[in-house]
Amino acid sequence: NAGVTQTPKFRILKIGQSMTLQCAQDMNHNYMYWYRQDPGMGLKLIYYSVGAGITDKGEVPNGYNVSRSTTEDFPLRLELAAPSQTSVYFCASSSTGFEQFFGPGTRLTVL
Amino acid sequence: QKEVEQNSGPLSVPEGAIASLNCTYSDRGSQSFFWYRQYSGKSPELIMSIYSNGDKEDGRFTAQLNKASQYVSLLIRDSQPSDSATYLCAVRNNTGKLIFGQGTTLQVKP
Numbered sequence: 399n400a401g402v403t404q405t406p407k408f409r410i411l412k413i414g415q416s417m418t419l420q421c422a423q424d425m426n427h428n429y430m431y432w433y434r435q436d437p438g439m440g441l442k443l444i445y446y447s448v449g450a451g452i453t454d455k456g457e458v459p460n461g462y463n464v465s466r467s468t469t470e471d472f473p474l475r476l477e478l479a480a481p482s483q484t485s486v487y488f489c490a491s492s493s494t495g496f497e498q499f500f501g502p503g504t505r506l507t508v509l
Numbered sequence: 510q511k512e513v514e515q516n517s518g519p520l521s522v523p524e525g526a527i528a529s530l531n532c533t534y535s536d537r538g539s540q541s542f543f544w545y546r547q548y549s550g551k552s553p554e555l556i557m558s559i560y561s562n563g564d565k566e567d568g569r570f571t572a573q574l575n576k577a578s579q580y581v582s583l584l585i586r587d588s589q590p591s592d593s594a595t596y597l598c599a600v601r602n603n604t605g606k607l608i609f610g611q612g613t614t615l616q617v618k619p
Contacts, residue, residue: 431607438517440597440609441553456606488552495605496541500552 399424402501404489410507411479419474419504421489427499429492430472432456432464434485435503441488447472448495479508510535513600515610523618528585530613532598535579541601542574542581547612548594557583588617 405420423430428449433441433456443456447466461483463475472491476483486505490498514533522528530544541560545553559565559572559581571584581600585592595612602608 438611440513440611441607442609443606446606496601497543497555497558498607499555503552 401425402489402491402499404487404501404504406504407502408505410509411476412509413479413481415479416475416477417479417506419476419487419489419506421472421474421501422470423472423489423491423501424470425491425493425499426469427491427493428469429495429498430466431490431492431498432462432472432474433488433490434458434483435488436485444474444487476506481508484508511610512536512602512608513598513610515596515598515613517611517613519614519616521616521618522588524588524590526588526617528588528592528615528617530583530585530596530598530615532581532583532600532610533579534581534598534600534608536600536602536608537576537579538603539576539600542572543599543601543607544570544572544583545597545599545609546594547597553597585615588615590617590619593617 431446432444445464447453489501492498544557547553557572573582597612598610599607
């Protein structure tokens with residue numbers, strides 16, 4: 399199993415541009431999550447999903463959107479990128495909603 | 510008061526010593542607690558979960574939970590330089606979401 403995969407690894411965006419961060423898992427997990435991690439900080443939950451077609455907001459959802467059309471994929475959309483969205487983004491999945499397993503992350507810089 | 514608090518460190522211990530990492534949480538209804546290890550530039554890796562009061566041991570790692578004091582800790586015995594990393598405490602709150610502390614940086618010196 400590849401586990402949780404994320405693309406791209408790195409990206410530089412200009413202010414106002416949009417992009418989609420991809421996340422996929424091959425463990426048939428129902429629960430999937432998007433977090434951001436700013437330097438020296440813990441992880442903040444952006445959005446999560448408990449199954450295909452079901453998504454909900456986390457702690458810091460503003461400026462982001464998600465969709466979950468399949469069990470495997472959970473893309474995160476950034477619209478109108480702002481410097482405050484410069485961060486490392488982690489996708490995670492879980493079979494039970496308890497123990498979560500993380501992808502390798504996407505390092506995003508908005509200039 | 511932050512929901513999950515950790516001392517950011519760095520915590521420096523000599524090789525072979527016991528490293529003790531601490532975490533406090535504010536939601537008294539929390540039932541599930543996790544420790545993640547994060548190497549610099551890498552993603553968090555789950556190393557321990559604990560759900561009941563008391564100790565849980567896994568190899569050189571022991572997680573300790575005291576719900577009355579709202580305190581969870583991680584002990585690393587026989588610390589190795591490869592244990593040098595940031596350790597994140599995470600607490601599952603009553604809405605089912607994981608709340609992370611800011612992490613404690615551990616340095617194990619040879």
